[in-house]
Amino acid sequence: MKKLMVLAGILSMLSAVPSQASAAGVEDEIGLQMYTLRNVGTPAEQFAMAHKAGFEHVELVGTQGLAAKELKSLLDKNHLTVTSSHVQLTALESDYAQTVAFNKAVGNHTIVVPWIKPEDRPDSTKAWIAYAQRLDKLGAKLRKDGMQLAYHNHNFEMKKYDGVTALEIIFNHSRAENLKLEMDAAWVSRGGQDPARILKEYPGRIYAIHAKDNASIGIRDDEMNFAPLGEGLLDWKTILPAAKASGVKWFIIEHDKPKDAWSIITTSHQNLRAALEKLPH
Secondary structure, eight states: HHHHHHHHHHHHHHHHHHHHEEEEEEHHHHHEGGEEEEEESSSHHHEEEEEETTTEEEEEEETTTSSSHOOOHHHHHOOEEEEEEOOOOOHHHHHHHHHHHHHHTTTEEEEEEOOOOGOOOOOOOOHHHHHHHHHHHHHHHHHTTTTTEEEEOOOOOEETTTTHHHHHHHHHOOOOTEEEEEEEEHHHHHTOOOOOHHHHSSSSTTEEEOOOOOOOTSGGGGTTEEOTTSSSSOHHHHHHHHHHHHHHOOOEOOOOSHHHHHHHHHHHHHHHHHHHHOOOO
């Protein structure tokens, strides 16, 4: 009887190993965009909150207002590594060497163009092609320096020009090795497009997803109608498997205007981790 109990205990321990490994593996797919915490005290307090919430990886916003040495110290103190960093295109082009050196110093090798000001946005097929070629050229340059370029969408890239969305024009006029996409699924949906369709049609191009949700009008109006992942309108049961099949490496939690940053990031983190753990690994 004692031998049977010992054997049962061993089997129980062995059966627990895969789920523990799965949980550990899932955590290495999850990141936090630090823009979400921009109104939470000092940079030191922001990174401490990320660590306290259980994150192991973060996406930066430029330099976070710090020197590279200070930033690296905060990252190390909070046991955080960098997935990527948002850098405006004009800043990247005008301060190229300095930007590359800074990012390498803090352990980052992916730079994301996050936004185009309304006055600078292309407004025709020809203009979007030119913009795509500009990104492609910069991406090739970064690749030679050991870096990867990516682009982060909002809703305006979902507008169609001659029947093709601006986002797809960018894809079609740049090379996969030079330019990846960080897909913001919530903004894709707000632009009238289906995140799962884009993931399926462009395998290998989308390296990360900004994991946040849309709320209905009248719900979270004071938070730009964004919600924690899994508590809104998006079909994550379709999006997440499509993302895995497409080759997405990172699922990065973000919220544009959180009233309670701690509640948003912890709820999103918990929901995302639970959803990813259900997927085949």
